[in-house]
Amino acid sequence: MAKFHNLGGRGSIACKDCNYRESVLSFIHQDGRCILGYQCEVCGKFTTRVRLQLFEEYYSPSGDDEKISDLPEKYRPHRIEHLQGLIKICLIGVDKGPPTRSWMRKWWKTIDECNQELSLISADEIRDVNNRREAYEREFNATLICECGGGINCDQNLFCPSCRSNNLAYKISFIS
Numbered sequence: 001m002a003k004f005h006n007l008g009g010r011g012s013i014a015c016k017d018c019n020y021r022e023s024v025l026s027f028i029h030q031d032g033r034c035i036l037g038y039q040c041e042v043c044g045k046f047t048t049r050v051r052l053q054l055f056e057e058y059y060s061p062s063g064d065d066e067k068i069s070d071l072p073e074k075y076r077p078h079r080i081e082h083l084q085g086l087i088k089i090c091l092i093g094v095d096k097g098p099p100t101r102s103w104m105r106k107w108w109k110t111i112d113e114c115n116q117e118l119s120l121i122s123a124d125e126i127r128d129v130n131n132r133r134e135a136y137e138r139e140f141n142a143t144l145i146c147e148c149g150g151g152i153n154c155d156q157n158l159f160c161p162s163c164r165s166n167n168l169a170y171k172i173s174f175i176s
């Protein structure tokens, strides 16, 4: 079943039941922002929202990961979120993953390394980054409303805005 979050780029949706057609955008990434496709859960209208890349990512010339202590200040928030994300993923792995010893060791080692790197950062700076993220998400989530008052969604099964059928074809015309 077609959902926006597993399509991509720009394309058109065609209803196989009533022949309704509309060009839609499902996902485009450019200039540090994403444009995402959404559909209203109530009236079926297609729409888009722009998500900013809140924190800039540092790309080192060597391609190696740069430790947070070596990063220019403006790249630190992204690194902090990256480390926190890694810890979260590894903790899920430790919890649910295959209990193979070598994997476990790798996960715990990564958690250790991330925590060590984070320990170089003051609790205030980390809290500030997390607060800015929360504020952004709150602000963004508040925009997920259609003009009709219904909620808009990017991971539901798409349906025809005209006859509400799920029997849709998606044709990509531009891949981002």
Ligand SMILES: [Zn+2]
Pocket: 040, 041, 042, 043, 044, 045, 146, 147, 148, 149, 150
């Ligand atoms: Zn609506």
Ligand SMILES: [Zn+2]
Pocket: 015, 016, 017, 018, 019, 020, 160, 161, 162, 163, 164, 165
């Ligand atoms: Zn239809």
